[in-house]
Amino acid sequence: MTHTGPTSERTFALPDLGEGLVEATVLEWLVQPGERVERNQPLVELETAKSAVEIPSPHTGVVARLHAEEGRVVAVGEPLATFAVEAGAGIVGTVPTEEKPTRRVRLRPPAE
Amino acid sequence: MDQTLLDATGEPALRYTVGGAEPSREPPVLLVHGFGSDFELNWARAGWVGALRNSGRRLVGVDLPGHGGSPRPHDPERYTPKALAALLARVLDAVGAPEADVVGYSMGSRLSWQLAVDFPGRVRRAVLGGFGPVDAFEDTDLEGLERGADGGRFGAVFAAAAALPGADTAALAACARGQASQVYSPSPAPDGVPLLFVAGERDGIAEGVESLAAALPAAEVLRLPRRDHRNAVSAQAFKSAATEFLARGRGLSG
Amino acid sequence: MTELAVPADQAATATETSMQQAVNAALRTLLAEDPATLVFGEDVGRLGGVFRVTDGLQAEFGDRRVFDTPLAESAIIGLAVGLAMNGWRPVPELQFDGFAYPAVDQIVNQMARMHYRTRGAAPMPITLRLPSFGGIQAPEHHGESLEALFAHVPGLKVCAPSDPADAYGLLLQSVRADDPVIYMEPKARYWNRRAVRLGEPDLPIGASRTVREGRHATLVAWGAMVHRCEQAAELAAEDGVELEVLDLRWLKPIDTDGLAASVARTGRAVVVHEAPLTAGLGAEVSALVTEHAFASLRAPVQRVTGFDVPYPAGPLEPQYLPTVDRILLAVQRTLEF
Known part of the structure; x- marks a missing residue:
């Protein structure tokens, strides 16, 4: 069964890399816009003042946009990539389906 | 899962972790990090745990003494290549691995070489990243490390490591002195162990690796475009070349 | 710069927009127009909200204006009250209707009557965003309708949009107002998309x-x-x-x-x-x-x-x-x- 339900966008910002690091340079994107990615699939390689890191994708979905080209310095908290993900109802619940309601009740118009 | 290796007196000597794919008949992959780094920073964050898991390999990652979660002695004798290689062999004993594939980076490559030389039969194949035959300490003022003296090529590496939060400068300096006390020599070479050298094409520390490999009976070299000593370790080409090389298993043939 | 599907500067043209995106666009407009406006609550910052309503706002406006709070609803509203007394324009979110109950003391005893208690000295320009009502098959505490409870409390205004255009306009009105407003977002309609114009409110507060x-x-x-x-x-x-x-x-x-x-x-x-x-x-x-x-x-x-x-x-x-x-x-x- 394929899901063609609604999608919502999620923007992924450069996470806190620890070690007091406040920025990182984009070494290499491992995905491209339009590409479908799985959660935890390698997303991008970054270089910090100490080391090179590989950042996994936080989402399953389609890469909508990349916000920094290779070689650019990105500060912690700045957006890296935006994903289009199938809409879930957040942490709980389900997205309601848009269906035409069925009915059993018929009305009789009032006498004018 | 984090484990602690004890020394002969029962004191903690080294912390290591076991992960990756489920145990199989393939030997585990021992990952040995570089100077000033640790397993988490050198390998885990660079994406190696997932890469090895995806290729079905069990991994054993160590934090070398003076680094990461391991004890930090201030005695240079504890950090000689021979002493550390012996510790690595004891890690293989502890995880029940008669032999292992080894992946090292920088100083970790130096130690992987030493492990293969000193413990014949324990290393099946080895990938040596960010490594070359040049003596890394030849222009280093080893006595001035803690003072931030101009330490040449290695001095910059030391300064970066010492600047990290939680770094033990005295332990790092002891490590550097212990390493420098035994100058690297291409001879003797590991006997019967196929080697893959990988380095960024801009990695000055790996200078001369091509001629080193050419003089060995079973060695290959991969240079990574646009990468240097600091950023080569996360490269996908490094991981795929390493997992492919290790998957060839026993024997010297390609 | 974070890009969103509905930039506020496209407000003049009709665009296919969901209510999630409309509320997000309204918050962007409000954060941009008044540096005193603050957005906070559980998971609204780094995560962008459990319903994606605050997606990208922290990246665009920084973590001093869009920030995560502890999981403590009473403290969230208490914080909003204190900020409002000091000249800020807080837009707190309580993640789900049913979790407004732990904050009722702050809402009723402080937020609703501080303006009255101080004889007008302390306006309460707080808009409490409250994802509300049922329809998404969620567990207990995630499908409550609290409008009667809050409408009964003197000092509060209460509104509930039904479509993306109204979600945008009502939120602008609520936040710009100097009175506390309970802004109830119908969760079941978050994903419904309509071609709408996101623009300035076309009806006064209180109009049907x-x-x-x-x-x-x-x-x-x-x-x-x-x-x-x-x-x-x-x-x-x-x-x-x-x-x-x-x-x-x-x-x-x-x-x-x-x-x-x-x-x-x-x-x-x-x-x-x-x-x-x-x-x-x-x-x-x-x-x-x-x-x-x-x-x-x-x-x-x-x-x-x-x-x-x-x-x-x-x-x-x-x-x-x-x-x-x-x-x-x-x-x-x-x-x-």
Whole structure:
């Protein structure tokens, strides 16, 4: 069964890399816009003042946009990539389906 | 899962972790990090745990003494290549691995070489990243490390490591002195162990690796475009070349 | 720069927009226009909200203006009260309706009456965003309708949009107002997309909107039930019955004039809400119609509501929430009276 339900966008910002690091340079994107990615699939390689890191994708979905080209310095908290993900109802619940309601009740118009 | 290796007196000597794919008949992959780094920073964050898991390999990652979660002695004798290689062999004993594939980076490559030389039969194949035959300490003022003296090529590496939060400068300096006390020599070479050298094409520390490999009976070299000593370790080409090389298993043939 | 599907500067053109995106766009507009505006709550910052409503805001406006709070609803509203007393314009979010209960003390005892208590010295320009109502088959505490509770508290304004355009406009009005507003977002409509213009509010605070005209009866609703009433009106039209649908939008203050005018045209009223029947806001609507349009009424005002039980688990939602059949039956009762 394929899901063609609604999608919502999620923007992924450069996470806190620890070690007091406040920025990182984009070494290499491992995905491209339009590409479908799985959660935890390698997303991008970054270089910090100490080391090179590989950042996994936080989402399953389609890469909508990349916000920094290779070689650019990105500060912690700045957006890296935006994903289009199938809409879930957040942490709980389900997205309601848009269906035409069925009915059993018929009305009789009032006498004018 | 984090484990602690004890020394002969029962004191903690080294912390290591076991992960990756489920145990199989393939030997585990021992990952040995570089100077000033640790397993988490050198390998885990660079994406190696997932890469090895995806290729079905069990991994054993160590934090070398003076680094990461391991004890930090201030005695240079504890950090000689021979002493550390012996510790690595004891890690293989502890995880029940008669032999292992080894992946090292920088100083970790130096130690992987030493492990293969000193413990014949324990290393099946080895990938040596960010490594070359040049003596890394030849222009280093080893006595001035803690003072931030101009330490040449290695001095910059030391300064970066010492600047990290939680770094033990005295332990790092002891490590550097212990390493420098035994100058690297291409001879003797590991006997019967196929080697893959990988380095960024801009990695000055790996200078001369091509001629080193050419003089060995079973060695290959991969240079990574646009990468240097600091950023080569996360490269996908490094991981795929390493997992492919290790998957060839026993024997010297390609 | 973070890009979002609905930049505020495209407000002049009709764009296919979901309510999630409309609320997000409104928050962007508000954060950009007034540096005193602050957005905070559980998971609204780094995560971008469990419903994605605050996606990208922290990246664009920084973590001093869009930030995460501990999981402590009373503290979230207490923080908002203190910030408001010091000149800020807080827009806190409580993640789900049912988790407003732990904050009721701060909402009722502080936020609602601080302006009154200080004889006007401390305005409370707080807009409490509250994802509300049922319809997404969520567990307990995630499907409550608290409008009657808050409408009963002097000092609070309460509104509930039913579509993306109103979600945008009502939020601008709520945040710009110097009074505390409970802004109830119908979760079940978050994903519904409509081609709308996101622009400045076109109606004053307290105004209702006639979303469908008809002459036989008026359906009165708010939030997600507006859509349900539109569906019922569509079906009634097949039978030759023309139903008017009045979206109240503001539940405190209620548009008494608009309500009375509609009933004066149709002579019949059915009020529909998700909350339980007893002491629900339908009783207030019924009383207002009786007081202000008694002479026009041809039948008693009917109420179609949830039941006097705790909001049920997900699989029972279709049995609990008003259906088109229950709405049509109530209409039939007014027609046959």
